Amino acid sequence: xxxxxxxxQTAADTPPEAAGxxxxxxxxxxxxxxxxxxVHAVRDLSFTVDRGDVVGFVGANGAGKTTTMRMLATLxxxxxxxxxxxxxxxxxxxxxxxxxxxxxxxxxxxYPHMTVLEYLDFFARSLGYRGEDRCERIAEVxxxxxxxxxxxxxxxxxxxxxxxxLCLARALLHDPEILIMDEPAAGLDPKARVELKRLIxxxxxxxxxxxxxxxxxxxxxxxxxxxxxxxxxxxxxxGKSEQLRHANEESIPVRVRFTASxxxxxxxxxxxxxxxxxxxxxxxxxxxxxxxxAASAEESLALALKRLSNSDLGIHDFHRxxxxxxxxxxxxxxxxxxxxxSIVS
Amino acid sequence: xxxxxxPVIDSPDLIAGPPAxxxxxxxxxxxxxxPSRIDSMTVKELRQGLRSGSFTALFLVFHTAMLxxxxxxxxxxxxxxTQGFLIFFSVVAFFIVQPLRALVAVSSERKxxxxxxxxxxxxxxxxxxxxxxxxxxxxxALVLVALLPYIILIYFIGEVEILDQILTxxxxxxxxxxxxxxxxxxxxxxxxxxxxxxILGTLALFFSGFVGFVAGSRLSATGAISGDFWExxxxxxxxAFLSWYLLAFATSQISSLSENIALKKRLxxxxxxxxxxxxxxxxxxxxxxxxxxxxxxxxxxFAFIFAAIIASVDALSESEGIYQRILEPFRSSKLKAPLAxxxxxxxVSAFFFVCFLTVCCFLLLCILDEVSLGELSGxxxxxxNTVLLPxxxxxxxxxxxxxxxxxxxIYVLIHAGIGITASIGYxxxxxxxxxxxxxxxxxxxxxxxxxxxxxxDVTVFTSLTASxxxxxxxxxxxxxxxxxxxxxxxxxxxxxRAA
Numbered sequence: 001x002x003x004x005x006x007x008x009q010t011a012a013d014t015p016p017e018a019a020g021x022x023x024x025x026x027x028x029x030x031x032x033x034x035x036x037x038x039v040h041a042v043r044d045l046s047f048t049v050d051r052g053d054v055v056g057f058v059g060a061n062g063a064g065k066t067t068t069m070r071m072l073a074t075l076x077x078x079x080x081x082x083x084x085x086x087x088x089x090x091x092x093x094x095x096x097x098x099x100x101x102x103x104x105x106x107x108x109x110x111y112p113h114m115t116v117l118e119y120l121d122f123f124a125r126s127l128g129y130r131g132e133d134r135c136e137r138i139a140e141v142x143x144x145x146x147x148x149x150x151x152x153x154x155x156x157x158x159x160x161x162x163x164x165x166l167c168l169a170r171a172l173l174h175d176p177e178i179l180i181m182d183e184p185a186a187g188l189d190p191k192a193r194v195e196l197k198r199l200i201x202x203x204x205x206x207x208x209x210x211x212x213x214x215x216x217x218x219x220x221x222x223x224x225x226x227x228x229x230x231x232x233x234x235x236x237x238x239g240k241s242e243q244l245r246h247a248n249e250e251s252i253p254v255r256v257r258f259t260a261s262x263x264x265x266x267x268x269x270x271x272x273x274x275x276x277x278x279x280x281x282x283x284x285x286x287x288x289x290x291x292x293x294a295a296s297a298e299e300s301l302a303l304a305l306k307r308l309s310n311s312d313l314g315i316h317d318f319h320r321x322x323x324x325x326x327x328x329x330x331x332x333x334x335x336x337x338x339x340x341x342s343i344v345s
Numbered sequence: 346x347x348x349x350x351x352p353v354i355d356s357p358d359l360i361a362g363p364p365a366x367x368x369x370x371x372x373x374x375x376x377x378x379x380p381s382r383i384d385s386m387t388v389k390e391l392r393q394g395l396r397s398g399s400f401t402a403l404f405l406v407f408h409t410a411m412l413x414x415x416x417x418x419x420x421x422x423x424x425x426x427t428q429g430f431l432i433f434f435s436v437v438a439f440f441i442v443q444p445l446r447a448l449v450a451v452s453s454e455r456k457x458x459x460x461x462x463x464x465x466x467x468x469x470x471x472x473x474x475x476x477x478x479x480x481x482x483x484x485x486a487l488v489l490v491a492l493l494p495y496i497i498l499i500y501f502i503g504e505v506e507i508l509d510q511i512l513t514x515x516x517x518x519x520x521x522x523x524x525x526x527x528x529x530x531x532x533x534x535x536x537x538x539x540x541x542x543x544i545l546g547t548l549a550l551f552f553s554g555f556v557g558f559v560a561g562s563r564l565s566a567t568g569a570i571s572g573d574f575w576e577x578x579x580x581x582x583x584x585a586f587l588s589w590y591l592l593a594f595a596t597s598q599i600s601s602l603s604e605n606i607a608l609k610k611r612l613x614x615x616x617x618x619x620x621x622x623x624x625x626x627x628x629x630x631x632x633x634x635x636x637x638x639x640x641x642x643x644x645x646x647f648a649f650i651f652a653a654i655i656a657s658v659d660a661l662s663e664s665e666g667i668y669q670r671i672l673e674p675f676r677s678s679k680l681k682a683p684l685a686x687x688x689x690x691x692x693v694s695a696f697f698f699v700c701f702l703t704v705c706c707f708l709l710l711c712i713l714d715e716v717s718l719g720e721l722s723g724x725x726x727x728x729x730n731t732v733l734l735p736x737x738x739x740x741x742x743x744x745x746x747x748x749x750x751x752x753x754x755i756y757v758l759i760h761a762g763i764g765i766t767a768s769i770g771y772x773x774x775x776x777x778x779x780x781x782x783x784x785x786x787x788x789x790x791x792x793x794x795x796x797x798x799x800x801x802d803v804t805v806f807t808s809l810t811a812s813x814x815x816x817x818x819x820x821x822x823x824x825x826x827x828x829x830x831x832x833x834x835x836x837x838x839x840x841x842r843a844a
Binding site: 037073074075077091092093094095098099101103105107109110111112113114117118121122123125126127128130131132134135138139142151170173174 | 368370371372373375376381385386388389392393396397457458459461462463464465466467468601602603670748
């Protein structure tokens with residue numbers, strides 16, 4: 001454990017009125033480091049999350065996502081660097097940061113011999129709610145998460161989906177400004193997943209800052225207005241999902257249906273400049289059109305379509321594939337690999 | 346939260362249930378079993394604990410066994426049978442069942458990741474630990490109350506001193522509170538190795554006579570402790586202090602790095618030392634009208650030294666964290682740096698604290714036992730070196746190779762390793778060579794230096810010289826391991842005051 005001393009006066013050390021916390025971002029991470037028995041789990045991580053943003057946190061298994069999220073939630077301590085939550089130094093004053101954070105871990109944690117209502121009552125008491133205030137707060141989160149019918153059920157008997165709703169209800173008890181959610185949809189069935197997504201969307205519309213990690217990139221794409229990609233504890237990309245989708249984009253994937261055999265298509269495509277055969281599917285194939293074939297992407301597509309339609313392949317369907325976030329993520333990882341950096345998975 | 350609830354999805358669970366809209370009143374009606382002023386952790390633990398099978402089983406088995414015992418006693422017109430059952434059952438309940446339940450209290454929270462959630466809810470680490478202990482203590486109190494009617498029945502069956510019985514049970518209850526606090530402390534250890542060592546150590550102490558000294562050897566034929574009220578009162582006071590200290594110890598195991606966990610523990614142990622000293626003089630003056638045995642003092646001093654040893658081991662294995670927040674309270678003091686390097690968490694201050702505490706303990710023994718300081722100085726320095734050696738070893742050799750949570754276990758293992766090896770080596774040297782050779786080698790290692798002093802064959806001067814050289818070497822090693830941290834503390838104390 002390294003010895004860390006705060007030598008500079010941070011925003012958290014100054015009085016609230018002087019610090020101007022209202023203008024400070026929801027989360028500010030600077031030069032974060034974390035070691036585990038010699039393993040550098042988080043390396044010089046720096047990023048900022050603005051208030052009201054819904055940010056997806058993406059990375060392969062072992063990339064350092066959960067370690068980073070636990071540090072943001074003040075449950076683990078960095079070996080170097082700083083974390084500010086709404087302007088509060090989360091390392092030195094974790095209790096101030098905790099008031100602003102709702103933490104939703106991947107496993108919601110069960111107690112034997114305790115009902116849903118008693119669980120919420122316990123956390124509401126712990127948060128300092130007394131008397132009628134406590135009951136009102138519990139009633140509000142129960143209504144929001146639709147836990148009404150489950151109040152008398154023992155929590156260790158809940159399904160994963162119900163448990164995750166309970167976990168969200170607990171995290172919302174103190175009406176936090178920031179929600180940190182570590183793989184909340186992991187292990188949920190599709191229905192529970194859709195429901196959780198809707199709840200998160202409602203919270204985002206309400207102005208809450210949501211920092212969420214998930215392996216299902218398509219889900220993050222729908223919910224998040226920014227994405228952070230992390231690999232080996234290092235930030236490899238931070239930006240809007242649209243920017244990310246077009247990052248490292250050198251070619252446009254297209255789906256083409258034709259009457260000729262895939263082998264004939266593959267041999268024909270080899271003769272075309274700027275067009276690559278990706279993979280076949282029933283009645284067609286995926287091709288890749290190089291971006292710089294013409295002046296713009298659209299003109300490159302038009303040129304490729306013209307060349308293909310002039311052939312004897314019997315093209316009857318041609319459409320551009322929306323580049324998926326998964327593709328962007330894979331491209332980023334490939335790019336890193338080509339630069340000689342190892343990839344964790 | 347002003348967000349409108351999202352539309353309900355057609356989940357069978359939700360369709361089958363009552364209307365989603367919950368009123369605060371209906372919630373209130375269902376969670377008013379405990380008033381708001383009771384600590385949330387105690388409420389949670391009581392709700393769970395009273396529902397758990399172990400407590401119910403304990404109660405059922407107890408009443409069944411006691412009814413059987415009472416019937417046996419009445420049939421034979423003999424109170425001893427019933428009383429034997431009562432003592433046996435109270436020992437099992439207070440010293441085995443309740444501490445065993447405490448043993449999983451925090452570790453289960455950690456296992457199911459609920460400890461994180463509780464800490465995130467803003468509950469202080471002290472409230473978490475104290476709430477759990479209070480809940481178990483309340484359940485022990487329920488057992489105690491349940492025992493009282495049987496004592497009255499025993500009184501009617503045979504000639505039994507009812508007051509002695511009640512005082513004995515109260516002392517058992519006090520002992521149970523200490524054991525429960527210790528169980529809770531063990532459950533906070535992250536390292537499995539530390540847990541195993543602590544449990545084995547407890548069992549060794551339990552069976553080698555610690556409890557026997559307190560209770561067993563003084564147990565009369567009637568099952569009561571043959572002590573007067575003052576002895577029982579001493580047991581209760583000592584138990585209260587040990588429980589409080591152990592709870593502070595447990596708290597420090599789950600607290601955040603930016604909390605000065607050392608302050609409460611270190612001040613309490615120093616305060617206890619002062620109280621022991623004051624009580625010695627006060628009781629010495631009042632012996633004319635209160636007849637207090639020497640054993641009371643031995644119990645108090647033994648408990649204090651026991652707590653001081655735990656405090657030293659704990660301090661030397663504390664994880665480090667030097668934050669402005671920890672140092673800030675010391676800036677306002679005139680003593681500043683000296684207080685900061687004695688009472689802040691971590692290895693740097695632990696070294697100085699342990700030196701200070703050891704000297705205080707031996708000064709206390711000098712006063713209480715009326716032994717000269719010169720006689721005890723050899724023991725003092727050898728004991729200090731014994732305590733410091735494993736800690737220095739950890740920081741020099743394996744600091745970066747092990748997690749700080751395992752320091753405690755590694756410390757104890759190194760202690761045991763050096764102690765056992767050196768003691769066997771010393772005895773072998775005595776057998777195969779000569780006493781003087783064994784002593785010459787023995788004084789070099791702090792652990793055996795204590796044995797050499799006990800053998801009394803070596804001059805105090807030789808032992809003192811060896812101890813002084815060893816201490817000087819340890820001090821150099823200490824300064825080598827923590828020069829940067831020490832500099833940082835001193836700089837921070839001189840630096841500008843943080844807001």
